[in-house]
Amino acid sequence: MRHLKNTLHRPTLRPQLSRFRLERWHRFWVYGTFGGLVLTGALWLVAHYFLRSAGEFGEAVNPLEPWSMKLHGAAAMVALFFIGSLLNSHIRRAHSARRNRASGWVMVALLALLTLSGYALYYIASESSRPLWSAGHWILGLVFPALLVLHITLGRRAAG
Structure with a gap:
C-alpha cells in the first residue's frame, strides 16, 4: 500500500505538452476578454481621434467615447481575474518546464x-x-x- 501511495504523488519527469494548453472554456474566456479589451480600446481611439465633431463651444466628444471607456474598464476588471487564473494553471507550469x-x-x-x-x-x-x-x-x-x-x-x- 505504501508503494501505491508514493506513486500517486510522484511528479512526472517529462511534463505533458497538454498541461500548458488552456482548457477550452478557459481559452474562450481569456481570448474573449482580451478581444473585448482590444475592441473597446480601438473603438475609443477611433471615437477620440476621428469621430469628434465641431460643437457650439469647440470640439464635441463623440457619444461612443465614454461608452467605449466604460466597457473597456469593465473588460479590464474581467481581464485581471483571468490573468490571475493563468498564474497557476499556465504560467507557473510552463515556466518550471522551461x-x-x-x-x-x-x-x-x-x-x-x-x-x-x-x-x-x-x-x-x-x-x-x-x-x-x-x-x-x-x-x-x-x-x-x-x-x-x-x-x-x-x-x-x-x-x-
Whole structure:
C-alpha cells in the first residue's frame, strides 16, 4: 500500500505538452476578454481621434467615447481575474518546464505595463500628463494582439 501511495504523488519527469494548453472554456474566456479589451480600446481611439465633431463651444466628444471607456474598464476588471487564473494553471507550469519563456515573460511584462498605465490614467495622471500616459497605454494595447498571437504560435510550434 505504501508503494501505491508514493506513486500517486510522484511528479512526472517529462511534463505533458497538454498541461500548458488552456482548457477550452478557459481559452474562450481569456481570448474573449482580451478581444473585448482590444475592441473597446480601438473603438475609443477611433471615437477620440476621428469621430469628434465641431460643437457650439469647440470640439464635441463623440457619444461612443465614454461608452467605449466604460466597457473597456469593465473588460479590464474581467481581464485581471483571468490573468490571475493563468498564474497557476499556465504560467507557473510552463515556466518550471522551461517552455516558451521568452515570449511568456514579455507577455507578463506587457500586461503589467498595461495594468499600470491603465491605473495611472484613472488615478494618477494629471491633465498635463494624461496625453503621455494615454499614448503609452494605447500603443502597448495595439502591440498586445500581435504579441499574443506570436506567443500562441511559438507555443504550438514547440508542442509539435
